[in-house]
Amino acid sequence: MGRAAVFTCIAAIVVFAVVQDRVIVAGVGEYVSASRDAAAGRRPPVTIDEIMKPAVARSVRQGALWGGAALIAGLGGTRAVRRRQSRE
Numbered sequence: 176m177g178r179a180a181v182f183t184c185i186a187a188i189v190v191f192a193v194v195q196d197r198v199i200v201a202g203v204g205e206y207v208s209a210s211r212d213a214a215a216g217r218r219p220p221v222t223i224d225e226i227m228k229p230a231v232a233r234s235v236r237q238g239a240l241w242g243g244a245a246l247i248a249g250l251g252g253t254r255a256v257r258r259r260q261s262r263e
Contacts, residue, residue, distance in 0.1 A: 179249075179253040179256075180250060180253060182249075183245075183246060183249030183250055183253060184246065186245055186246075186249060187242045187243070187245040187246035187249065188242065190238075190241050190242045190244075190245040191238040191239065191241065191242030192238070194234070194237050194238040194240075194241045194242070195234040195235065195237070195238035196234075198230065198233050198234035198237050198238070199230060199231065199234050202226060202227055202229075202230025202231070202233070202234070203227075203230075205226050205230065206221070206223055206227060206230075209226060
């Protein structure tokens, strides 16, 4: 189970990083939009911390959720295949 577990862990880390990146990018887009609206007078001025602190927290939560799901699915699948192979 060693090699499959290593590959599963790497895949879970990659999933975490990709999801976290996508959520951060969405936060940056939200900040840019809010800054443009503030410059046009459609809303009060906004700081980067107001938008990005919650975005970073969301990105870590979502990354951990999806990375954990990938890890559980990968390790569970690996275990099921190993059990099936040992029965045959």
